[in-house]
Amino acid sequence: MELPALKLPTIELPFDIPTLLHPPVDHFAIAIPVLVLIIEIINLVAKKRAIGVLSFALLIIGMIAAIAAYFTGLRDGSEAFDALTQAGQAELKEHRLLGTYLMLASIVVVVFKLLSALIRKGLMKILFLLVLVLFVAGILKQGKDGGELVYKYGANVERVADLDSELFDAKEELDELKEEMESATEKVEEAVETTKKAVSEAVEAATQKSAEVVEGVKERASEAAETASQKASEAVETVKQKAAELKESVSPTAAPEIEKVPQVLETPEVATH
Numbered sequence: 457m458e459l460p461a462l463k464l465p466t467i468e469l470p471f472d473i474p475t476l477l478h479p480p481v482d483h484f485a486i487a488i489p490v491l492v493l494i495i496e497i498i499n500l501v502a503k504k505r506a507i508g509v510l511s512f513a514l515l516i517i518g519m520i521a522a523i524a525a526y527f528t529g530l531r532d533g534s535e536a537f538d539a540l541t542q543a544g545q546a547e548l549k550e551h552r553l554l555g556t557y558l559m560l561a562s563i564v565v566v567v568f569k570l571l572s573a574l575i576r577k578g579l580m581k582i583l584f585l586l587v588l589v590l591f592v593a594g595i596l597k598q599g600k601d602g603g604e605l606v607y608k609y610g611a612n613v614e615r616v617a618d619l620d621s622e623l624f625d626a627k628e629e630l631d632e633l634k635e636e637m638e639s640a641t642e643k644v645e646e647a648v649e650t651t652k653k654a655v656s657e658a659v660e661a662a663t664q665k666s667a668e669v670v671e672g673v674k675e676r677a678s679e680a681a682e683t684a685s686q687k688a689s690e691a692v693e694t695v696k697q698k699a700a701e702l703k704e705s706v707s708p709t710a711a712p713e714i715e716k717v718p719q720v721l722e723t724p725e726v727a728t729h
Contacts, residue, residue: 461553473531474531478525479606481525481528482525485521485595486599488515488518489562489591492514492515493585493589495507495511495514496584496588497585499511500581512566512570515562515566518565519562519565519566522559523559523562526555526556529555530552533552539611540611544608544610547601547609551598551601551602554598554601557594558591558598561594564591565587565588565591568583568584571584572584
């Protein structure tokens with residue numbers, strides 16, 4: 457069950473409260489109410505006026521101790537708050553709220569003790585004991601929570617404060633390293649972009665030169681092919697011309713006259729007998 461928020465007006469003390477005074481004051485603020493409860497239970501049987509006066513005096517001292525515990529707790533809590541983790545800070549806030557209620561409750565317990573002494577009726581004494589029991593239960597819980605703040609969260613522990621300071625320095629160094637890494641990453645990205653651009657330009661230039669070379673080779677090949685074709689045509693024409701000339705020289709324009717030799721016909725002899 458969470459207690460409703462309660463904030464008392466700020467009280468300026470005429471003196472400064474030293475740090476680390478809260479733990480010794482707490483011992484009195486816890487032990488005295490427990491002792492008073494034991495005395496009151498004994499006095500239910502003994503019914504001695506002197507015991508009642510002693511109980512009242514101890515309650516006054518306990519009330520003063522509770523008020524002192526409240527103000528010393530404010531001082532130590534303000535010193536420890538920044539060094540605690542988020543969970544520790546939440547625990548400290550709850551501890552402070554319960555301490556505020558217990559300081560006010562210590563005044564209520566004193567008032568009920570006065571009423572029980574003045575009225576002197578059994579019902580009033582039972583009501584006083586009930587209020588005292590609740591107050592002692594709250595004081596014991598407060599002591600347990602205070603121990604957790606010290607042993608679990610390291611409130612006002614010098615070694616923890618040193619570690620927190622070292623951790624803070626390490627975080628600052630880590631932040632600086634992150635900034636340097638980001639700067640280096642940006643430079644690397646810029647260098648990569650520059651390299652990409654240079655490579656792209658070089659590739660484009662090489663492609664353009666290759667295209668120009670290819671075009672030049674094509675033009676030269678075309679010119680060479682045209683030249684070879686022209687020379688081949690000229691050679692063919694020359695061959696044709698020489699062949700025609702040769703043909704003309706081999707074939708005569710007029711056929712030579714062939715001298716005919718007369719043939720003598722022999723008359724065969726005919727037998728007359």
